[in-house]
Amino acid sequence: MPREKIKIKKIDSLTARQATFSKRRRGLIKKAQELSVLCDADVSLIIFSATGKLCDFSSSSMEDTLTRYVLHSNNVEKPVQPCLELQMGNNKQEMLHKEVSNEFHKLRQMKGEYLEGLNMEELEQLEKKLEAGLSLIIKTEEERTLHEIKKLQRKEARWIKKNRQLKQEMKMMILSGGKSMTVNLEGDNKVLDAKGVLLEWLNNVSISGNRVPPVDNNCSHPSS
Incomplete structure (x- = not known):
C-alpha cells in the first residue's frame, strides 16, 4: 500500500509541529553531511526554529564558509539590477523630454504661436508673463545704461x-x-x-568742463 503523500502546509498542532521539526532537522543535517562526504563539498547549514533556537552544521569551518559566501555574493553580477537602472533611466529621460517639449511650447506661445487652443484665462496669464518679462528687460536696460x-x-x-x-x-x-x-x-x-x-x-586754451547731466536713478518709465 503506497504511503499517503503529505500536503505541504503549516502544521496547526504545536506538539506535532515541534516533533516534525526535530525529525526533519536530523534528516536534513544527515543529508548535508552525506553530501559533503560524497561530493567533497563544503556544506554549512543554519536553522532557526520557530522559538528562535539555533541549529547549525558545517563540514569545515562555519566562519570560513560564511566569509567565502560574502565575498562571492559581492563579486557575483546581478543581471536584474542593470535592467532596473536602465528602465529608471529611460523613464527619467522620457520625463525630461516631455518637460523640454512643454517649455518649448510655452516659449513659442510667448512669441505669439500656438495660441488657438488657449482660453481667456490662459491668455490673461500669458499676458501677465509677457508684461513681467518686459518690465524685467526695461529694468536691466536701465541699470546697464546708468552703469x-x-x-x-x-x-x-x-x-x-x-x-x-x-x-x-x-x-x-x-x-x-x-x-x-x-x-x-x-x-x-x-x-x-x-x-x-x-x-x-x-x-x-580752455578745458572742456561740460559734463553729462546727472541721471536720476529714480526715473520712472511708462508702465506697459
Whole structure:
C-alpha cells in the first residue's frame, strides 16, 4: 500500500509541529553531511526554529564558509539590477523630454504661436508673463545704461584732471625758460617773446568742463 503523500502546509498542532521539526532537522543535517562526504563539498547549514533556537552544521569551518559566501555574493553580477537602472533611466529621460517639449511650447506661445487652443484665462496669464518679462528687460536696460553713463563720467573726470596737470606742467616749463623767437609777419621781421606768446596761448586754451547731466536713478518709465 503506497504511503499517503503529505500536503505541504503549516502544521496547526504545536506538539506535532515541534516533533516534525526535530525529525526533519536530523534528516536534513544527515543529508548535508552525506553530501559533503560524497561530493567533497563544503556544506554549512543554519536553522532557526520557530522559538528562535539555533541549529547549525558545517563540514569545515562555519566562519570560513560564511566569509567565502560574502565575498562571492559581492563579486557575483546581478543581471536584474542593470535592467532596473536602465528602465529608471529611460523613464527619467522620457520625463525630461516631455518637460523640454512643454517649455518649448510655452516659449513659442510667448512669441505669439500656438495660441488657438488657449482660453481667456490662459491668455490673461500669458499676458501677465509677457508684461513681467518686459518690465524685467526695461529694468536691466536701465541699470546697464546708468552703469555706462557713470563709467563715461569717471573717464571724463580723469581726462580733465590729466589736461589740467599737463597745462600746469607746460606753464612751469615756459616760465623756467627765457628765450625769444623771431617770426616774419608780412615781410617784416618782428621779435616776439616766446614766453609771453606761449603763456597767452595757454591762457586762451580752455578745458572742456561740460559734463553729462546727472541721471536720476529714480526715473520712472511708462508702465506697459
